[in-house]
Structures are given as structure tokens and as C-alpha cells.
Amino acid sequence: MSQIKSVTGRGIPLVGNDIDTDRIIPARFLRCVTFDGLGAQVFADDRAQTQGQHAFDQPQYQGATLLVVNRNFGCGSSREHAPQAIAKWGIRAIVGESFAEIFLGNCVAIGMPCVTADSASLQQLQDWLAENPRNSATLDLAAMQVNFGNHSISVCMGEGPRNMFLSGTWDACGQLVAQADQVQKMAVKLPYVSWSRAVH
Amino acid sequence: MSQGTLFDKVWDLHTVGTLPSGQTQLFIGLHLIHEVTSPQAFAMLRDRGLKVLLPERTVATVDHIVPTDNQARPFADDLAEEMMQAIEQNCQANSITFYNIGSGNQGVVHVIAPEQGLTQPGMTIACGDSHTSTHGAFGAIAFGIGTSQVRDVLASQTLALSKLKVRKIEVNGVLAPGVYAKDVILHIIRTLGVTGGVGYAYEFAGTTFEQMSMEERMTICNMAIEGGARCGYVNPDQVTFDYLKGRDFAPKAADWQQAVAWWQSLRSDADAVYDDLTVFDAADIPPTVTWGITPGQGIGVNQQVPTLDSLPESDRYLAEEAYQYMDLAPGQAIAGTKIDVCFIGSCTNGRISDLREAAKIAQGRHVAEGITAFVVPGSERVKQQAEAEGLDKIFAAAGFEWREAGCSMCLAMNSDKLQGRQISASSSNRNFKGRQGSSSGRTLLMSPAMVAAAAVQGAVTDVRKLL
Numbered sequence: 001m002s003q004i005k006s007v008t009g010r011g012i013p014l015v016g017n018d019i020d021t022d023r024i025i026p027a028r029f030l031r032c033v034t035f036d037g038l039g040a041q042v043f044a045d046d047r048a049q050t051q052g053q054h055a056f057d058q059p060q061y062q063g064a065t066l067l068v069v070n071r072n073f074g075c076g077s078s079r080e081h082a083p084q085a086i087a088k089w090g091i092r093a094i095v096g097e098s099f100a101e102i103f104l105g106n107c108v109a110i111g112m113p114c115v116t117a118d119s120a121s122l123q124q125l126q127d128w129l130a131e132n133p134r135n136s137a138t139l140d141l142a143a144m145q146v147n148f149g150n151h152s153i154s155v156c157m158g159e160g161p162r163n164m165f166l167s168g169t170w171d172a173c174g175q176l177v178a179q180a181d182q183v184q185k186m187a188v189k190l191p192y193v194s195w196s197r198a199v200h
Numbered sequence: 201m202s203q204g205t206l207f208d209k210v211w212d213l214h215t216v217g218t219l220p221s222g223q224t225q226l227f228i229g230l231h232l233i234h235e236v237t238s239p240q241a242f243a244m245l246r247d248r249g250l251k252v253l254l255p256e257r258t259v260a261t262v263d264h265i266v267p268t269d270n271q272a273r274p275f276a277d278d279l280a281e282e283m284m285q286a287i288e289q290n291c292q293a294n295s296i297t298f299y300n301i302g303s304g305n306q307g308v309v310h311v312i313a314p315e316q317g318l319t320q321p322g323m324t325i326a327c328g329d330s331h332t333s334t335h336g337a338f339g340a341i342a343f344g345i346g347t348s349q350v351r352d353v354l355a356s357q358t359l360a361l362s363k364l365k366v367r368k369i370e371v372n373g374v375l376a377p378g379v380y381a382k383d384v385i386l387h388i389i390r391t392l393g394v395t396g397g398v399g400y401a402y403e404f405a406g407t408t409f410e411q412m413s414m415e416e417r418m419t420i421c422n423m424a425i426e427g428g429a430r431c432g433y434v435n436p437d438q439v440t441f442d443y444l445k446g447r448d449f450a451p452k453a454a455d456w457q458q459a460v461a462w463w464q465s466l467r468s469d470a471d472a473v474y475d476d477l478t479v480f481d482a483a484d485i486p487p488t489v490t491w492g493i494t495p496g497q498g499i500g501v502n503q504q505v506p507t508l509d510s511l512p513e514s515d516r517y518l519a520e521e522a523y524q525y526m527d528l529a530p531g532q533a534i535a536g537t538k539i540d541v542c543f544i545g546s547c548t549n550g551r552i553s554d555l556r557e558a559a560k561i562a563q564g565r566h567v568a569e570g571i572t573a574f575v576v577p578g579s580e581r582v583k584q585q586a587e588a589e590g591l592d593k594i595f596a597a598a599g600f601e602w603r604e605a606g607c608s609m610c611l612a613m614n615s616d617k618l619q620g621r622q623i624s625a626s627s628s629n630r631n632f633k634g635r636q637g638s639s640s641g642r643t644l645l646m647s648p649a650m651v652a653a654a655a656v657q658g659a660v661t662d663v664r665k666l667l
Contacts, residue, residue: 016521020494020632022633027613027635027637028612033243035347045634048639049639075395076330076632077330078237078344078345083346098398101428101430102330102345102425105349106346109346109352159222160222160223160362161221161362164221167220171348172219172223172352173351175225179216179217179225179356179358180356182216183216183356187257191458192322192323192451192459193229193257195451
């Protein structure tokens with residue numbers, strides 16, 4: 001699995017607090033058995049309503065890989081379809097003031113780093129991106145900074161997820177499965193496992 | 201850092217080890233799956249050549265996409281039918297118990313697990329659904345996960361997680377008549393905000409929760425996630441034990457006494473240390489309604505839509521977005537707001553006690569002209585119980601449609617949807633833009649009794665006038 005130490009690319013500012021996962025991917029698009037095709041449907045209703053003015057539709061932001069959002073991004077439903085749709089559109093990392101917990105965990109699990117910054121720094125970054133949509137910015141996970149133009153802002157990320165990205169272990173599945181013997185032992189030890197044997 | 205809370209004890213008991221990243225590998229005692237967030241997880245297992253490690257620790261049902269009117273197979277919606285077939289095949293191929301439509305045990309996943317006694321104190325519970333926090337009502341640590349994590353639980357019965365902080369939310373006193381569990385949780389979220397709980401587990405403590413039934417506690421914990429807290433819980437007590445005793449999967453015979461003793465030992469210690477404490481007085485809580493586009497934008501039913509200058513600066517941008525989307529003016533009274541659709545159901549308020557409270561208001565009255573009102577029981581068992589009590593007849597006589605069990609218009613993945621700019625009074629949990637199936641549809645969240653009151657009056661009404 002690949003290490004993720006930095007993400008460099010053009011950025012896309014998406015202004016607004018509490019953008020929930022129903023807005024990121026409306027529930028009707030969850031009627032599917034694969035994640036294929038979700039990229040085209042990201043923010044479907046918001047985009048239809050803003051008639052081409054949504055950041056994800058504006059020509060200057062096409063091809064962007066760094067998404068910059070505000071407070072409580074990804075709140076609501078646990079649907080992984082939301083980060084999947086964002087990733088399939090082309091985003092590789094997200095910078096925001098704060099993220100909803102489940103959304104954040106889903107992003108880690110699919111290898112898309114999310115970092116936080118204070119609101120003044122975010123404003124500065126969003127303003128710069130709006131003025132410089134063709135220029136690249138870099139999220140540096142080693143230095144915990146976003147560098148853009150002549151500027152630099154500090155960003156934060158939980159130590160656990162950060163280690164996972166830097167060491168290339170963000171897909172935890174293999175590590176978890178490797179402990180199957182320990183897991184089986186714990187299953188035998190927990191009292192309720194034998195009480196509810198009747199499950200089968 | 202918290203110490204001696206139920207959260208700490210359950211976390212420690214389920215810790216398999218520490219991963220190189222520093223995260224905890226946590227054993228998951230009960231894994232619940234449904235048709236929306238599991239098909240891709242099974243596909244990932246197949247791609248990686250992995251098997252389900254402990255199939256007996258996973259239980260499946262269908263709820264999100266099931267039609268609540270005509271449930272004949274194949275479903276009219278081809279995509280829903282494809283999802284249905286996927287979960288049927290995946291459960292069969294992996295020896296996972298599946299409660300299908302017509303089994304008598306199907307329903308909203310967060311309704312069926314408690315009613316069968318699958319949900320028990322001291323468990324860790326995960327499900328690919330954010331409202332998994334519901335199960336915390338039993339003193340379980342229960343949280344929503346995404347599909348890659350569903351894969352991880354299927355493959356390893358564990359998750360990689362960082363430990364949460366614990367905030368004790370104490371509510372003391374007796375709720376006034378016409379004030380329900382839904383009002384309590386909407387009041388808490390309104391006060392602490394939709395991000396207040398990020399990074400925390402919420403422990404709901406105090407005499408108000410102690411006096412609540414298990415179903416009321418489920419309503420509270422269900423919406424912890426709407427306050428940003430991935431899980432919420434109530435310490436198990438005699439109310440919990442009385443609810444569990446005799447249920448299908450509850451411990452039996454000699455196991456029962458042992459179980460009760462173990463459950464008691466998991467309660468937060470009297471001298472437990474919390475990361476934060478917030479205290480409310482039950483007497484301050486009115487029937488509460490949301491006016492905006494997040495569950496935190498709530499007000500007392502007799503209050504007005506807040507003006508910008510009454511809000512902290514950080515909430516104003518969202519408030520302006522909400523005035524516009526909801527077509528409600530700052531300063532306008534919420535009572536009297538005309539309604540188009542009334543929905544009673546969901547994992548928040550689709551249990552038998554919810555239907556009883558709504559039926560009390562509906563009895564002897566009739567749905568106002570031009571209003572579509574419908575009741576969706578949370579499970580096949582809830583439906584059967586309600587019919588045995590004659591609630592279906594009360595609702596039908598009052599002009600409510602009586603449906604089959606499912607998630608229905610809480611998120612509108614089936615054909616139950618708002619149309620255009622319709623506005624609903626809803627007993628569900630989210631009033632996000634577009635949540636109920638129309639990209640311009642509007643939702644007002646409230647208790648089931650308040651929804652029934654809105655249905656018979658045709659407008660948002662203080663239910664206390666109809667008691």
C-alpha cells in the first residue's frame with residue numbers, strides 16, 4: 001500500500017458550514033451495489049440548483065485535487081458513498097475547519113487525508129484559491145502545512161491517522177486480519193458471546 | 201482523560217491490541233448490516249480473497265430501500281431489487297442470519313436488534329449507519345461506520361479506532377406533559393450545537409433519563425450523532441434489565457443472574473472522571489421543533505424563528521441559508537406554519553410507544569384537508585403489536601395511511617418522498633436540504649405526538665393544547 005506524505009495540485013474552495021453527506025451525495029444515488037459512477041453525481045442537487053455556479057461545475061476548478069471546506073464538513077449519514085463520490089470526482093485530500101467523525105474515518109479508510117486549520121487560515125487559503133485557480137498548492141503531511149504561493153498555514157490531524165498515511169498503513173484491513181487468533185481468543189473470553197449463542 | 205466510565209470499561213474489555221499507528225484494534229461484539237452499505241464491503245472481501253471471520257456475530261436485515269406499500273417481489277424499482285438480491289446472496293454465501301421481509305423479524309435495523317434482545321449492555325456494536333448510536337441506550341458502545349469499515353468488521357470482527365473523550369450530559373427533573381424524549385434530545389442539540397459532540401461519547405445521566413423507558417432512551421441515543429457525538433449511552437439499570445428479560449437473544453436461566461451482575465459492574469463508577477460535564481433542568485425543556493436545515497436549528501414550539509442578531513456570529517451564515525431554503529422569516533412564529541406531509545416513523549420514533557403517543561392525539565380527530573399523513577412502523581413486530589392494540593384502526597379512522605415497516609421518508613430511498621417545495625412535519629432525525637427525497641423539500645423535526653397534532657391541525661401546533 002502506498003505512503004501518502006503530501007498532495008500537490010490545484011485547489012477548489014467550497015464555502016459553507018455543516019455541508020452534510022445527503023448534500024454530498026443524495027440518497028437516491030445510494031441505490032447501487034458498487035461505488036462506480038458516483039463521481040458524476042457528487043453534490044448533484046446543490047449543483048442543479050446553482051445552475052453551473054457550484055464550485056464543482058466552474059471551469060477554473062476542473063482537475064483540482066485539493067478540496068478546501070469550512071466547519072463540520074461531512075456531517076450526517078455514515079455513507080462512504082460521500083467520500084467515494086468526492087474521490088472519484090478527482091479530489092485526493094481535504095482541508096477544513098472541522099469534519100464529522102464518521103466522514104473523517106471513512107476518508108482515512110479510502111486513503112484521502114483530511115486536515116484541519118483555524119478559520120482565519122482557511123479563509124486565507126480559500127481566498128487565494130479563488131484568485132489563483134490555476135496555481136498549485138501542497139498539503140505536506142510531514143511538516144503539517146499547506147503551502148500556496150508565498151504563504152503557508154499550519155494544519156492538524158490526529159496522530160493515528162497521520163502515522164497511517166505516512167507509513168502507508170491507512171488501509172487497516174490487513175493488519176486487523178493478521179490478529180485473527182487474538183480476536184478468536186477474545187471472542188471466547190467475552191461473557192456475552194456464550195449467552196447469545198442462540199443467535200444461530 | 202476519562203476514567204472509570206462505562207465507556208472506559210467497555211473500551212478496555214474489547215481492546216485486542218494497539219496498532220502501529222497508535223490506534224486501538226477494538227473487538228466488535230455485534231455487527232449489524234443492511235442492504236445499502238454492505239454490498240460493496242462483500243465485494244471488497246471477494247477481491248481480497250477474505251472470508252467472514254465470525255459470521256455468527258453479524259445479523260442482517262433490509263430497511264432503507266424497502267417499499268412500504270407494495271412489497272411484492274421483484275420490487276418495482278430495479279435498483280432496489282438488485283440491492284435486495286445482493287444482500288440475500290451475500291448472507292447466504294457467508295452464513296449470516298438475515299431477517300427478510302415477511303420473516304416477522306424484519307424492520308429498521310436499530311429497531312429490530314433491541315426488540316429481539318440482540319443489543320445488550322457492555323457490547324461494542326457497529327453498523328454501516330450513523331444512527332447505530334441508538335443501541336447505546338442499553339449501555340453498549342455503539343457507533344456508525346462506513347463501508348470499508350464494514351469490510352474490516354466482516355473480515356476481522358474488529359476496527360481500527362482512536363478512543364473518544366467522554367462528556368456527561370446530566371438532565372434532572374420531570375418532563376412536563378406534552379414534552380417527550382425527542383424534545384429533550386432536540387433541546388440538547390440546539391444548546392450544544394451540531395459539532396458540540398465531535399470527538400466525544402455522550403453519557404446521558406440524571407433523573408430524567410433514569411425515569412425514561414428503554415424506547416425513550418433509544419430516541420435520545422439515536423440522535424447523539426446529530427449533535428456530532430459518534431456514540432451516546434445510558435448506564436444500564438433495572439429498566440434495562442426488565443426490558444431485556446425474556447427477549448429472544450437475552451441470556452437465559454443461570455446465565456441471567458450472571459449477566460445482570462456483569463452489566464451492573466460496567467456502570468460508570470460514582471467517582472468516574474469525565475472530560476466534560478453539562479447539566480440541564482428538565483423543567484426548562486419545551487416541545488421543540490426545528491425551523492432550519494440542521495437538527496441544531498431548533499426552537500420551542502411557542503418561540504419565533506431566531507433573528508440574525510440573536511445568534512452567535514459563527515451561526516449566522518447557516519441561518520441565512522436556512523431562512524432562504526425554508527422560506528421562513530426571522531422573527532416569525534413557528535406555530536401555525538402550514539404543513540403538507542406528516543411522517544410518523546424512523547429509527548428515532550418508529551417504536552410502539554411512539555405510535556401509542558401519536559395515536560392518542562389522532563384518536564377522535566381527523567387529518568386536516570390537503571395533508572398527506574402516514575405512519576410507518578419501525579418493524580414487523582411493532583406493526584403486529586400496534587395492530588393487536590387497534591392503533592392501525594385509530595390512525596386509519598383519523599385519515600392516516602398505515603404502512604409496512606421500513607426507513608421510508610426519513611431518507612426517501614424508496615418511493616415515499618416529498619414533492620417539490622412540500623414541507624413535512626416529521627418524527628425522523630434529519631432536516632437537511634433534500635433529505636426527504638425532493639431537492640427543494642423542507643422538513644420540520646418534532647416528536648411523534650407533535651407530528652400527529654400538526655396533521656390534525658394542518659399546521660405546526662403545540663401538542664399540549666390537544667392533550
